[in-house]
Amino acid sequence: MFTMTSTSIAGAPRAVGARAAVSRKTAASATTTTTTTTTHRRASSAAPATVRARASSFNGAPVMSISRRGAISAKGPRSRAPAFVAFAAAKGEYDYDLVIIGAGVGGHGAALHAVECGLKTAIIEGDVIGGTCVNRGCVPSKALLAASGRVRDMKNADHLKMLGIEVDDVRFDRQGIADHATGLATNIRNNLTNSMKGLGVDILLGAATLRDNHTISYSNKKCTAKNIIIATGSTPFVPPGIEIDGKTVFTSDDALKLDWIPPWVAIIGSGYIGLEFSDVYTALGSDVTFIEAMPKIMPGFDAEIGKQAERILIQPRNIDYVTDVLATKVTPGIPGEKPVTIELSDFKTREVVDQMEVDACLVATGRAPYTEGLNLEAISVETQRGFVPVNEKMQVLDKDGGVVEGVWCIGDANGKMMLAHAASAQGIAAIECMQGRDRVLNHNSVPAACFTHPEVSFVGLTEEQARDKAKEEGFEITVKKTSFKANSKALAEKEADGMAKLIYRSDTQEILGMWIMGLHAADLIHEASNAINNGMKATDLKFAVHAHPTLAEVVDEVFKQVEHA
Numbered sequence: 263m264f265t266m267t268s269t270s271i272a273g274a275p276r277a278v279g280a281r282a283a284v285s286r287k288t289a290a291s292a293t294t295t296t297t298t299t300t301t302h303r304r305a306s307s308a309a310p311a312t313v314r315a316r317a318s319s320f321n322g323a324p325v326m327s328i329s330r331r332g333a334i335s336a337k338g339p340r341s342r343a344p345a346f347v348a349f350a351a352a353k354g355e356y357d358y359d360l361v362i363i364g365a366g367v368g369g370h371g372a373a374l375h376a377v378e379c380g381l382k383t384a385i386i387e388g389d390v391i392g393g394t395c396v397n398r399g400c401v402p403s404k405a406l407l408a409a410s411g412r413v414r415d416m417k418n419a420d421h422l423k424m425l426g427i428e429v430d431d432v433r434f435d436r437q438g439i440a441d442h443a444t445g446l447a448t449n450i451r452n453n454l455t456n457s458m459k460g461l462g463v464d465i466l467l468g469a470a471t472l473r474d475n476h477t478i479s480y481s482n483k484k485c486t487a488k489n490i491i492i493a494t495g496s497t498p499f500v501p502p503g504i505e506i507d508g509k510t511v512f513t514s515d516d517a518l519k520l521d522w523i524p525p526w527v528a529i530i531g532s533g534y535i536g537l538e539f540s541d542v543y544t545a546l547g548s549d550v551t552f553i554e555a556m557p558k559i560m561p562g563f564d565a566e567i568g569k570q571a572e573r574i575l576i577q578p579r580n581i582d583y584v585t586d587v588l589a590t591k592v593t594p595g596i597p598g599e600k601p602v603t604i605e606l607s608d609f610k611t612r613e614v615v616d617q618m619e620v621d622a623c624l625v626a627t628g629r630a631p632y633t634e635g636l637n638l639e640a641i642s643v644e645t646q647r648g649f650v651p652v653n654e655k656m657q658v659l660d661k662d663g664g665v666v667e668g669v670w671c672i673g674d675a676n677g678k679m680m681l682a683h684a685a686s687a688q689g690i691a692a693i694e695c696m697q698g699r700d701r702v703l704n705h706n707s708v709p710a711a712c713f714t715h716p717e718v719s720f721v722g723l724t725e726e727q728a729r730d731k732a733k734e735e736g737f738e739i740t741v742k743k744t745s746f747k748a749n750s751k752a753l754a755e756k757e758a759d760g761m762a763k764l765i766y767r768s769d770t771q772e773i774l775g776m777w778i779m780g781l782h783a784a785d786l787i788h789e790a791s792n793a794i795n796n797g798m799k800a801t802d803l804k805f806a807v808h809a810h811p812t813l814a815e816v817v818d819e820v821f822k823q824v825e826h827a
């Protein structure tokens with residue numbers, strides 16, 4: 263550990279806990295710090311797990327019923343392939359009806375649905391099956407959150423005392439937690455692989471390159487397909503000036519390995535990755551400083567939910583933050599010997615305003631689409647900020663905006679919504695459209711969640727976005743809210759912090775958005791997302807019945823407040 267030589271980023275004194283005995287130098291003059299927010303110091307599927315696919319292989323093997331967890335059972339002869347589809351592969355025109363490039367969750371979801379529809383399908387993977395979500399994303403991060411969440415709970419003596427529990431000497435094994443994350447990733451990767459093999463999806467290994475809109479080469483081999491889905495995902499975006507060494511300055515790829523628990527971690531970016539890792543790190547004893555370019559932390563959240571999140575997830579923890587600043591230069595250190603240095607610049611003027619020294623720095627500044635080596639020029643496609651342009655059916659568009667016949671793009675590579683379940687849902691929608699059933703995905707119905715303790719979830723618009731839309735289009739909105747405070751289940755757990763809000767059009771009762779922050783919020787959002795997907799109105803939810811005592815009664819309480827049309 264290093265010795266503290268200075269105070270806060272914005273020049274305000276920073277209380278230094280034993281764990282934060284790390285030097286933190288204010289390099290730039292105090293006058294240049296006025297644009298930064300004063301630091302706050304502590305007051306003290308995996309992818310969708312059970313999607314089922316029913317299908318048979320082309321050689322008439324029995325129908326398999328496969329969950330994403332990989333349990334496979336024979337179900338008798340298949341009858342689901344729509345009779346009207348004349349399969350190109352069966353007619354010998356192409357090797358496959360469908361070839362998917364990239365075996366992440368998007369590619370996997372598409373493959374399962376393609377087989378269900380009777381398409382002869384291959385998937386080409388250039389690295390490891392499972393892609394980001396399984397190997398470097400959702401799955402290992404949720405394992406870390408689960409284990410570190412338990413540590414936080416068991417160390418919270420006040421909370422445990424309220425439940426009549428006393429626990430002495432809570433210890434954890436860092437490597438044990440890290441192993442849990444890698445073990446889970448391996449397990450789910452195997453399940454994914456087995457589920458595709460079991461259904462008769464050909465798994466081809468190698469980096470794929472497009473030759474034309476029906477031909478792909480990989481590993482010195484070639485295959486043809488009537489349709490091609492690009493599902494090549496994304497990689498961490500690292501802003502210029504930031505040097506990654508994978509040990510002291512790292513992205514989520516390395517952070518997930520939990521090689522060490524730095525006493526003081528600066529996290530650049532307070533989006534999903536930043537927030538979830540702040541939850542893990544603070545539970546395991548680190549101090550965290552957020553560096554955020556936008557005027558407020560958690561800038562993507564509904565403002566009211568953001569305030570709650572700050573009260574519940576930031577203020578009581580060893581977390582402080584600076585906003586309106588960019589990390590413009592980050593130089594790695596040596597653990598225990600040399601600090602990581604971070605140069606901060608004003609977001610608007612780009613003037614250097616400060617410098618800080620920490621033990622480690624997690625760069626969580628978004629993700630960049632991965633299309634390297636695809637040879638998109640062969641199909642006259644120009645990426646837009648790196649993303650593959652698509653229409654609402656996920657058909658790839660060429661540089662003139664025309665549809666490239668037979669080529670589709672789903673998931674992070676098209677940038678519509680960088681979430682695992684969105685990638686998978688886009689894959690399913692693309693396959694439906696391929697077969698003439700125009701089932702386009704309503705992205706407004708796709709829920710999202712941040713798996714902090716407690717969780718934050720939402721679907722649709724923030725209240726601010728809804729108000730802007732209402733103003734623009736000339737309608738009124740209604741917002742109904744409730745808290746977790748009176749919920750029996752939450753009170754039984756002594757975890758009644760949080761709120762839920764529903765936003766809908768006052769005239770048509772169209773549901774515009776729902777936000778939940780509180781215990782198991784990620785599981786509670788689906789009622790609203792399914793309602794949006796099914797075109798239900800807010801009044802349709804009013805009379806739904808929810809079991810007692812459940813957390814679902816929190817959403818019940820909001821729905822009950824909906825005014826009659």
Ligand SMILES: Cc1cc2nc3c(=O)[nH]c(=O)nc-3n(C[C@H](O)[C@H](O)[C@H](O)COP(=O)(O)OP(=O)(O)OC[C@H]3O[C@@H](n4cnc5c(N)ncnc54)[C@H](O)[C@@H]3O)c2cc1C
Nearest residue numbers: 364366368388393394395399400470495673674680681682
């Ligand atoms: C730390 C972290 C946590 C996350 N947590 C969540 C979460 O809780 N919930 C959630 O919904 N989302 C989460 N995400 C986002 C989620 O992981 C992605 O949205 C999702 O993985 C995108 O899936 P995809 O199939 O589009 O791409 P990927 O999963 O990235 O898969 C793309 C695959 O294509 C392969 N590939 C690329 N190019 C080629 C080529 N030329 N030839 C052959 N193969 C190729 C790659 O090797 C890779 O396997 C998280 C992300 C991160 C980084």
Ligand SMILES: NC(=O)c1ccc[n+]([C@@H]2O[C@H](COP(=O)([O-])OP(=O)(O)OC[C@H]3O[C@@H](n4cnc5c(N)ncnc54)[C@H](O)[C@@H]3O)[C@@H](O)[C@H]2O)c1
Nearest residue numbers: 531532533534535536553554555588589626627628680711
């Ligand atoms: N629970 C989940 O669903 C989950 C979890 C993790 C990741 N993800 C996905 O992964 C993607 C990447 O996550 P993320 O958190 O990296 O991105 P993000 O887009 O959610 O947040 C990035 C944050 O970094 C800030 N930023 C960018 N450059 C900066 C700079 N130079 N200095 C300071 N701040 C800067 C941005 O203002 C933003 O607030 C997301 O799009 C998300 O969809 C989802």
